[in-house]
Amino acid sequence: MSESTPAPDRRNFLAKAAAVVVGGLISVVAPVAGLFTLLDPLRRKTDTRGLVRVASLASLATDGQPRKFPVLDTLVDAWNKTENVPVGSVYLQRTGDATVRVLNSVCPHLGCSVGYNASTHGYFCPCHRSSFTLDGAIADPKSPSPRGMDELEAVVRDGEVWVRFQNFRKGSPDKIAV
CATH class of the missing domain: 1.20.5 (Single alpha-helices involved in coiled-coils or other helix-helix interfaces)
Known part of the structure; x- marks a missing residue:
């Protein structure tokens, strides 16, 4: 074998x-x-904030009286998309038949909420006594605010007011987007 x-x-x-x-x-x-x-x-791509519908043109007074509106936007983070999230507020003021001035309602000094005073026809920040004219410029030279209220881009389209909402650096004399 x-x-x-x-x-x-x-x-x-x-x-x-x-x-x-x-x-x-x-x-x-x-x-x-x-x-x-x-x-x-x-x-x-990074979410670049576009125009946001804020109000109808008909809801604004024709006499130029400003009105405060919340800004609701869609926020997108890594995997989530949330609609109608409050991201701030603005004052809308009708300046013509189809033109609007938009001012961010946040004080450029330290970020307090600015109110409108109808008796003085201007804006007032209760935190540090900054006052602003109807067009958002500094009303009092002694104001602690380093610049006037921040004006935002607005478009009136089909009777609707659309705003490019953004915030700016507080306490800076320069308007720097954040």
Whole structure:
């Protein structure tokens, strides 16, 4: 009787090689797909705030009396989209048949909410006594505010007032968007 030495099994080799290749593909494809899912918010374009509908032109007084309106916008973060979120407020003032002046209702000094005083026809910040004229300019030279109220871009389209809402750095004489 002769001792038999096992001969290399080619079929066994091919099965093992195929298992290594398939296992390698799976171990590479799955983490790459997970990485794309995880980094998906980073590859999206940054949310650049566009125009936001604030009010109808008919809701503004024709005599130039300003009126305060909340600004509601859609906020998008990494994976969430939330609609009608209050992001601030503005004063709208009709300056013509189809023209509007828009002022951010936040004081440029330290960010307090500015109120409108109908008896003086101007704006007043109760925190540090800054006062502003009807067009948003500083009314009192002793005012602690470093600049007038921040005017925003507005478009009147089909009887609706659309505003490009943004906030600016507080305490700075320069109007720097944040």
